[in-house]
Amino acid sequence: MSLHTFAAYVEDKPGVLNRVASLFRRRAFNIESLTVGHTEQPGVSRMTIAVEADDLTARRVEAMLYKLVNVLRVDDLTARSTVERDLALIKVAVTPTNRTEVMQLADVFRARIVDVTNESVIVETTGTEDKIEGLIEVLRPFGIIEMARTGIVSMSRGAAGISPNPPLVAAEVREGAPA
Amino acid sequence: MKRTGAQIIWESLQREDVEVVFGYPGGAILPAYDAMLDYPIHHVLTRHEQGATHMADGYARASGKVGVAMATSGPGATNMVTGIATAMMDSSPIVCITGQVSSGLVGLDAFQETDVTGITLPITKHNYLVTRVEDIARSIREAFYIAATGRPGPVLLDITKDAQQASYEFDWEASAPRLPGYRPALRALPAEYEKAITLINSAKRPLILAGHGVLQSGAMKVLRDFVEKAQIPVAMTLLGIGCFPATHPLNLGMMGMHGEAWVNHSIQQADLLLAFGTRFDDRVTGNVKTYAPKAKKIHIEIDPSEINKVIKADVALVGDLRDVLEELSPRIAPGDHEEWIDHINEMKGDSAVRDIQNLPDTGHLYAAHVINDLWRHTEGEALICTDVGQHQMWTAQYYKHDKPFRLITSGGLGTMGFGLPSAIGAKMACPDAEVWAIAGDGGFQMTAAELTTAAQENVKVNVAVINNGYLGMVRQWQEFFYSKRYAATPMKSPDFVKLAEAHGLAGLRVTERSQVEGAIRAARETEGTVVIDFRVAKEDSVYPMVPAGADLHEMIRRPRPRIPLAKESDAPEEWEMATK
Ligand SMILES: Cc1ncc(C[n+]2csc(CCOP(=O)(O)OP(=O)(O)O)c2C)c(N)n1
Numbered sequence: 001m002s003l004h005t006f007a008a009y010v011e012d013k014p015g016v017l018n019r020v021a022s023l024f025r026r027r028a029f030n031i032e033s034l035t036v037g038h039t040e041q042p043g044v045s046r047m048t049i050a051v052e053a054d055d056l057t058a059r060r061v062e063a064m065l066y067k068l069v070n071v072l073r074v075d076d077l078t079a080r081s082t083v084e085r086d087l088a089l090i091k092v093a094v095t096p097t098n099r100t101e102v103m104q105l106a107d108v109f110r111a112r113i114v115d116v117t118n119e120s121v122i123v124e125t126t127g128t129e130d131k132i133e134g135l136i137e138v139l140r141p142f143g144i145i146e147m148a149r150t151g152i153v154s155m156s157r158g159a160a161g162i163s164p165n166p167p168l169v170a171a172e173v174r175e176g177a178p179a
Numbered sequence: 180m181k182r183t184g185a186q187i188i189w190e191s192l193q194r195e196d197v198e199v200v201f202g203y204p205g206g207a208i209l210p211a212y213d214a215m216l217d218y219p220i221h222h223v224l225t226r227h228e229q230g231a232t233h234m235a236d237g238y239a240r241a242s243g244k245v246g247v248a249m250a251t252s253g254p255g256a257t258n259m260v261t262g263i264a265t266a267m268m269d270s271s272p273i274v275c276i277t278g279q280v281s282s283g284l285v286g287l288d289a290f291q292e293t294d295v296t297g298i299t300l301p302i303t304k305h306n307y308l309v310t311r312v313e314d315i316a317r318s319i320r321e322a323f324y325i326a327a328t329g330r331p332g333p334v335l336l337d338i339t340k341d342a343q344q345a346s347y348e349f350d351w352e353a354s355a356p357r358l359p360g361y362r363p364a365l366r367a368l369p370a371e372y373e374k375a376i377t378l379i380n381s382a383k384r385p386l387i388l389a390g391h392g393v394l395q396s397g398a399m400k401v402l403r404d405f406v407e408k409a410q411i412p413v414a415m416t417l418l419g420i421g422c423f424p425a426t427h428p429l430n431l432g433m434m435g436m437h438g439e440a441w442v443n444h445s446i447q448q449a450d451l452l453l454a455f456g457t458r459f460d461d462r463v464t465g466n467v468k469t470y471a472p473k474a475k476k477i478h479i480e481i482d483p484s485e486i487n488k489v490i491k492a493d494v495a496l497v498g499d500l501r502d503v504l505e506e507l508s509p510r511i512a513p514g515d516h517e518e519w520i521d522h523i524n525e526m527k528g529d530s531a532v533r534d535i536q537n538l539p540d541t542g543h544l545y546a547a548h549v550i551n552d553l554w555r556h557t558e559g560e561a562l563i564c565t566d567v568g569q570h571q572m573w574t575a576q577y578y579k580h581d582k583p584f585r586l587i588t589s590g591g592l593g594t595m596g597f598g599l600p601s602a603i604g605a606k607m608a609c610p611d612a613e614v615w616a617i618a619g620d621g622g623f624q625m626t627a628a629e630l631t632t633a634a635q636e637n638v639k640v641n642v643a644v645i646n647n648g649y650l651g652m653v654r655q656w657q658e659f660f661y662s663k664r665y666a667a668t669p670m671k672s673p674d675f676v677k678l679a680e681a682h683g684l685a686g687l688r689v690t691e692r693s694q695v696e697g698a699i700r701a702a703r704e705t706e707g708t709v710v711i712d713f714r715v716a717k718e719d720s721v722y723p724m725v726p727a728g729a730d731l732h733e734m735i736r737r738p739r740p741r742i743p744l745a746k747e748s749d750a751p752e753e754w755e756m757a758t759k
């Protein structure tokens with residue numbers, strides 16, 4: 001078992017997120033994180049899905065995703081060199097005496113302070129999950145009042161985008177088949 | 180030309196070559212029903228929406244066309260759920276159209292509003308909530324296309340009442356499917372062919388597992404060519420029955436939980452399994468950890484998500500089975516597996532002595548005899564639709580099909596109540612076929628109300644009720660695994676003969692074996708649907724049986740028969756062996 005990250009391009013239609021989420025629930029696949037957002041193409045959304053799975057299960061996840069009629073393409077980014085980012089907003093309890101300490105720690109992690117009151121600060125950070133986990137660990141002793149994270153988005157490095165006709169599991173799309 | 184959404188539904192169905200729709204009206208689908216009267220499509224009023232879905236399913240499986248069922252919102256749609264799930268598990272192409280409350284009321288818990296697309300999401304291949312009249316034609320076209328192509332399956336269209344009432348320019352040509360993410364036509368990779376050919380040519384004990392996919396891709400002929408060239412014996416799944424002639428010397432019969440011992444032993448001893456359009460259901464494999472331990476596996480399957488789902492494949496050829504076999508067949512070397520086939524035939528001999536058909540006739544009525552007699556008198560030519568239970572397994576064992584598409588049964592979901600309605604649907608698809616429903620006393624009662632549908636439609640199907648006074652298959656499990664504690668399985672039934680008569684149909688009762696032939700003949704000669712109440716032995720069990728989760732070769736074999744003998748010394752010597 002290891003973490004697999006998939007990028008799935010889906011038609012931007014009502015209910016598509018539900019179809020994807022339902023698939024994972026129904027097949028008892030373990031979602032670690034799922035994010036959705038717009039892409040460069042109108043009408044197409046991109047999901048980044050992180051799943052705990054062994055390699056054979058990961059292939060099946062990919063095939064199952066393809067079976068959903070509204071899923072346009074799926075890429076397993078796990079083995080590729082990728083840029084991966086998660087964004088977190090962390091509201092930390094502070095006192096006038098330790099506030100500077102919190103701000104300095106945030107600075108070390110290249111996080112930003114986006115809101116300050118006498119009792120709290122909100123720290124904003126983007127980065128890999130590891131980096132964010134590290135920041136959370138050092139902030140925890142001060143008291144975390146609230147936290148929100150986006151879940152990871154991921155993109156492969158280099159100039160290439162994702163090909164228009166992705167290879168399927170042990171098969172290819174037959175020529176002349178209706179799109 | 181401008182049409183209402185309701186009219187567009189029928190215009191579209193006509194263009195999809197729909198001849199018959201099985202359904203039940205209600206408020207949210209009323210506009211569609213009103214428009215129906217102006218179109219030449221025949222509507223069959225069922226007595227329950229479940230019946231409508233099973234009829235559409237039976238129609239689809241018998242004809243190879245898409246079956247259509249229609250219902251209203253809320254309870255009408257939820258009544259369809261069992262039939263949709265049945266079609267999903269057996270990859271049967273049906274399109275279900277349900278009315279939905281008007282779009283302005285969706286989400287407000289309006290009268291008879293149910294989230295039908297939500298409920299059916301995991302049991303349909305795809306579904307649509309159609310709220311705009313301009314989307315109706317395209318959605319229907321897409322639904323038929325999706326249902327019938329690739330791995331077939333049910334598609335549901337939930338169409339709001341206001342969309343049915345609104346008007347729009349109907350343009351079929353402009354309503355072509357737009358499905359950029361749907362890829363039904365896949366082709367296996369060349370490298371996988373090479374690997375498959377090497378394995379096939381070098382196998383010593385190869386075996387083909389032929390499933391529903393053979394029938395669905397129409398690969399019967401090319402399978403036969405392949406088998407005869409490679410000389411590889413064939414075992415079939417329940418849904419594969421008929422894809423390869425029962426009387427062919429290389430046909431071993433059905434595998435799995437109630438497969439004959441020689442078939443399951445052959446699987447366990449094989450050195451190569453060729454899985455053709457089948458998905459290794461747990462009723463077929465038994466314990467997967469000990470399944471075919473010596474065999475390499477070649478999996479040919481149209482649905483890539485089935486590859487490595489249950490059994491790890493050494494070679495996977497993803498694609499339409501017929502295409503793959505057409506490519507593969509000429510490239511394999513002619514085979515000769517005489518030793519292996521002789522060995523299998525030896526195993527067969529042992530089982531034959533245990534078979535109830537080979538025992539002296541004592542006049543007692545056993546289900547296996549009834550089905551065997553039915554097979555003989557209909558010359559194996561009838562189209563058989565079964566319900567679910569012991570009678571279903573006996574039918575699979577004793578009604579031997581040489582021709583394809585003559586056995587319709589709920590395999591994956593095991594839906595009681597499927598038999599009679601699917602038979603009515605099958606008969607509507609194949610009016611010239613002799614159609615028999617074989618049902619248990621339990622399952623028959625689940626959808627017996629459809630007798631009156633048969634009467635109203637003047638459809639002739641014959642119903643053989645295998646009446647053992649029990650929910651027999653469950654009783655069998657209780658006998659084997661719950662110390663004969665028969666919880667909720669003994670069952671009283673109405674007088675089935677009178678029940679038939681109450682529907683204006685003929686009913687017959689058979690209590691002795693000598694009456695079987697006459698009853699079958701009478702049923703065949705009588706106009707209209709006939710119900711025969713076969714009062715069979717009550718506590719008979721289906722053998723062999725692989726207990727759920729046990730190793731495939733760990734079968735409970737047929738015991739020494741319970742048939743009372745005139746003298747103990749009448750028992751042939753082999754019986755001793757049979758009891759071990
Ligand atoms: C709708 C439904 N409910 C329950 C079951 C569980 N079940 C499987 S076989 C069976 C007994 C069927 O009894 P009957 O129809 O009399 O057939 P028999 O086994 O006696 O031939 C039952 C209850 C089922 N398959 N389907």
Ligand SMILES: [Mg+2]
Nearest residue numbers: 619620649651
């Ligand atoms: Mg019964």
